Amino acid sequence: MDLKQIHELIKIINKSNIGEISIEDKDGKVTIKQKEEATVTVAPAAPVHQVYTAAPAQVAAAPAAAPAPAAPVAAPTNDKLITVKSPMIGTFYRRAAPDKPLLADVGAEIAPGKVLCIIEAMKLFNEIESEVKGTIVKVLVEDASPVEYDQPLFLVDPA
Numbered sequence: 001m002d003l004k005q006i007h008e009l010i011k012i013i014n015k016s017n018i019g020e021i022s023i024e025d026k027d028g029k030v031t032i033k034q035k036e037e038a039t040v041t042v043a044p045a046a047p048v049h050q051v052y053t054a055a056p057a058q059v060a061a062a063p064a065a066a067p068a069p070a071a072p073v074a075a076p077t078n079d080k081l082i083t084v085k086s087p088m089i090g091t092f093y094r095r096a097a098p099d100k101p102l103l104a105d106v107g108a109e110i111a112p113g114k115v116l117c118i119i120e121a122m123k124l125f126n127e128i129e130s131e132v133k134g135t136i137v138k139v140l141v142e143d144a145s146p147v148e149y150d151q152p153l154f155l156v157d158p159a
Contacts, residue, residue: 090121
């Protein structure tokens, strides 16, 4: 069997559902196996429905951070507060590293482009930036906990 025939067999195997094929002739034996893909199952967390009330917040300065491409979705709630929601499924982190300070905490002033948190998805760490200006009133998710798409992360007072 020549190299061209082997390449043709590989193409055929990749397009089919055949897992493995062995061919033997006078020149030798060739075994072609398709790469097995690992199956990943993600179980969604049960949705949590809570009512949030606004409380007066202290104003505190927050350290600046580098911008990133990912951005949250913001939607107004009842008491003029803005809810910053998760743009993806992953693990929520409030720090860039375990030994680093919090990216955003209650009372922190935020502006568009300020990194609020990090969401790890498939071993990629995505910085989530603010799209609004205001003060963080409440952090709705515990550090290092799983989050779902569109899950509320922060409540922000835009005043």
